[in-house]
Amino acid sequence: MAAVPALWLGAVFVVPLVLTVAVSFLGSSFAGIDDRLTLDNYRQAASGFYLAVFGRTLLFAAMGSALCVALAYPVALFIAGLPERWRLRALVPVLIPYFASFLIRVMALGMVMSRGGLAEAVLNALHLHRGALDVLNSPAAVFIGMVYVYLPIAVVPILVVLERVPPALTEASRDLGAGPLRSFLTVTLPLSRPGIATAVLLTAVPMMGEMILPDLLGGGRGLLMGKALSSQYLEAQNYPLGSAMAVLVLAAVGGIVALLARATRGFDGGRP
Amino acid sequence: MTRGLSLTRRGVLSGLAAMPATAALTGRAAAREAALTIYSWPDYFAPLSLDGFRKQSGVQPVIATYESNDAMFARLNSPAGTGFDIAVPSQAWVPQLAKRGLIEPLDHSRLDFSVITPGLLNREFDPGNAYSIPKDYGFLGILYDPEAVGMEIASWEDFFTAGAKPGVSGRVRMSGSGWETIGPELWLQGLDWNSATNAQIEAAGQRLIGFAKHIRSFSRLQAGDMANGTFVLATTDQGTARRAIAMKPGLKWVLPAPVTELWIDNYVIVKNAPNRDMAYAFLTYQLLPEVQVAATDYIGFPAPLEGLRGRLGADLTDADMIFGGSVIDFSKVSSFVVNPDTIGTYMRVQTEIQAAAAG
Numbered sequence: 001m002a003a004v005p006a007l008w009l010g011a012v013f014v015v016p017l018v019l020t021v022a023v024s025f026l027g028s029s030f031a032g033i034d035d036r037l038t039l040d041n042y043r044q045a046a047s048g049f050y051l052a053v054f055g056r057t058l059l060f061a062a063m064g065s066a067l068c069v070a071l072a073y074p075v076a077l078f079i080a081g082l083p084e085r086w087r088l089r090a091l092v093p094v095l096i097p098y099f100a101s102f103l104i105r106v107m108a109l110g111m112v113m114s115r116g117g118l119a120e121a122v123l124n125a126l127h128l129h130r131g132a133l134d135v136l137n138s139p140a141a142v143f144i145g146m147v148y149v150y151l152p153i154a155v156v157p158i159l160v161v162l163e164r165v166p167p168a169l170t171e172a173s174r175d176l177g178a179g180p181l182r183s184f185l186t187v188t189l190p191l192s193r194p195g196i197a198t199a200v201l202l203t204a205v206p207m208m209g210e211m212i213l214p215d216l217l218g219g220g221r222g223l224l225m226g227k228a229l230s231s232q233y234l235e236a237q238n239y240p241l242g243s244a245m246a247v248l249v250l251a252a253v254g255g256i257v258a259l260l261a262r263a264t265r266g267f268d269g270g271r272p
Numbered sequence: 273m274t275r276g277l278s279l280t281r282r283g284v285l286s287g288l289a290a291m292p293a294t295a296a297l298t299g300r301a302a303a304r305e306a307a308l309t310i311y312s313w314p315d316y317f318a319p320l321s322l323d324g325f326r327k328q329s330g331v332q333p334v335i336a337t338y339e340s341n342d343a344m345f346a347r348l349n350s351p352a353g354t355g356f357d358i359a360v361p362s363q364a365w366v367p368q369l370a371k372r373g374l375i376e377p378l379d380h381s382r383l384d385f386s387v388i389t390p391g392l393l394n395r396e397f398d399p400g401n402a403y404s405i406p407k408d409y410g411f412l413g414i415l416y417d418p419e420a421v422g423m424e425i426a427s428w429e430d431f432f433t434a435g436a437k438p439g440v441s442g443r444v445r446m447s448g449s450g451w452e453t454i455g456p457e458l459w460l461q462g463l464d465w466n467s468a469t470n471a472q473i474e475a476a477g478q479r480l481i482g483f484a485k486h487i488r489s490f491s492r493l494q495a496g497d498m499a500n501g502t503f504v505l506a507t508t509d510q511g512t513a514r515r516a517i518a519m520k521p522g523l524k525w526v527l528p529a530p531v532t533e534l535w536i537d538n539y540v541i542v543k544n545a546p547n548r549d550m551a552y553a554f555l556t557y558q559l560l561p562e563v564q565v566a567a568t569d570y571i572g573f574p575a576p577l578e579g580l581r582g583r584l585g586a587d588l589t590d591a592d593m594i595f596g597g598s599v600i601d602f603s604k605v606s607s608f609v610v611n612p613d614t615i616g617t618y619m620r621v622q623t624e625i626q627a628a629a630a631g
Binding site for chain 2: 031052115136137139215216219221222228231233234235236
């Protein structure tokens with residue numbers, strides 16, 4: 001039976017990955033590959049314009065992920081502080097949107113943020129804004145969309161870890177004279193590092209390949225790696241260059257995973 | 273709490289896991305019964321086009337869909353691209369499909385081309401219509417709000433001038449396709465977008481990179497965004513323009529000088545089509561005048577039927593917008609063809625334009 005998951009992993013993960021890596025070292029012709037071994041694809045993918053796109057994508061994912069975690073943490077802390085019977089009820093509204101189609105959620109958010117939309121009406125009614133709301137098709141709209149879409153998957157891992165912080169430890173810190181802020185900064189926050197690391201991983205990795213949000217909410221301005229990569233595969237039909245870009249993104253993801261693993265070292269086996 | 277969550281998650285996951293399995297079974301069952309499979313854009317056939325054919329032939333066509341021409345090409349060009357009888361590519365990809373032997377030459381003796389508007393036949397992407405039959409067509413035009421723009425627009429030069437004006441800058445939409453963004457400047461320089469060299473495309477792209485700071489979006493245009501003033505100047509086809517003008521009658525749509533785009537979506541028969549005879553029967557049915565009229569009513573773009581305008585209902589007040597204007601000079605429009613030597617340049621320069629738009 002153990003062979004089944006191995007076969008499954010091999011078929012859907014290892015084989016495509018090996019093929020992608022292999023193709024990235026081959027020469028290209030339109031909608032095809034040739035058997036000439038070359039590093040040109042990597043030279044092209046890691047230089048000039050595409051290097052800038054790659055850098056911008058890393059920054060985009062870092063900022064988006066940081067924003068998600070910064071907003072998810074207080075939500076998770078609030079839920080973790082509720083009596084046990086209320087926690088699930090409090091988590092449900094956070095998770096429900098996640099069960100709707102990604103595209104529907106993004107398009108609905110686009111309608112809310114559009115001129116004459118709900119956000120404009122509410123902000124005008126609260127006198128926080130005057131006139132037409134012009135946020136759609138801007139970087140701000142993309143970041144709002146990212147937080148909206150990825151917040152649920154950032155809340156859950158942080159909440160799971162916070163629930164496991166033994167109350168005795170925070171109580172002990174309070175007994176020893178630490179105020180609420182110091183107790184949080186020196187006990188709760190360090191102990192929740194694995195949750196933060198998982199939340200960063202779960203949000204930053206999909207953001208590295210994000211192409212729907214920049215298109216639907218950002219107006220397609222400011223190219224990111226996800227779009228650049230898919231354009232090489234589809235529009236330019238340049239599979240080797242697209243593969244080289246995919247391998248670079250994968251390497252960056254591997255780097256993120258390694259950094260996060262290092263940041264959470266010492267948390268194995270559930271023992272803080 | 274953990275247990276409660278776990279149970280809920282398991283229930284939801286089981287439900288989700290069952291869904292694709294059900295869909296796959298339904299899809300297989302449909303494929304077994306079907307004797308015609310069409311690879312097309314989503315929602316691209318009028319009810320009469322499919323139900324009428326089913327009544328006539330006893331066969332309900334199965335429709336598989338794609339979201340872009342390049343995705344369609346990539347699939348037909350791969351081992352996964354088998355089993356289709358008919359595909360509906362835009363003209364740009366027809367030569368590449370034909371050159372690679374992915375579609376079959378048509379048997380003209382089995383189809384009535386005489387009902388088709390002559391201006392749509394024998395164009396450079398498929399001389400003699402050896403491989404393709406037009407399904408419907410449209411144009412790249414300019415939709416604008418004359419009040420906000422403060423000038424009349426008749427040419428691509430007017431578009432660039434208007435787009436840089438205060439109050440218009442930042443409320444401009446252009447296409448996400450390199451050739452539709454760079455093409456206008458090539459036409460202004462008297463060049464042909466199909467024969468332009470990489471250097472000429474790069475040079476023309478420089479003007480667009482400079483103009484990019486005025487562009488707000490390269491994404492698909494929603495008619496409502498022109499009606500509510502998000503955009504006041506946009507390149508778009510007549511279908512979106514028609515919907516926007518219906519919402520805000522003050523908007524105007526023009527086919528700009530000196531040249532603009534004519535796109536044609538076409539029926540082709542896929543290589544080794546499993547149901548070739550049924551495919552010809554389907555195409556013959558789609559060419560019937562009443563079916564073409566129904567298709568035009570449904571999708572809002574004109575079918576290729578010669579004399580179609582006279583057959584549309586007299587109550588259709590905006591028929592001109594369906595056709596892109598009261599009189600169309602087919603010699604003043606150009607259809608893009610994918611050229612392996614230059615398509616990469618169009619794409620790369622487009623990405624630079626989009627990056628420049630972000631500032």
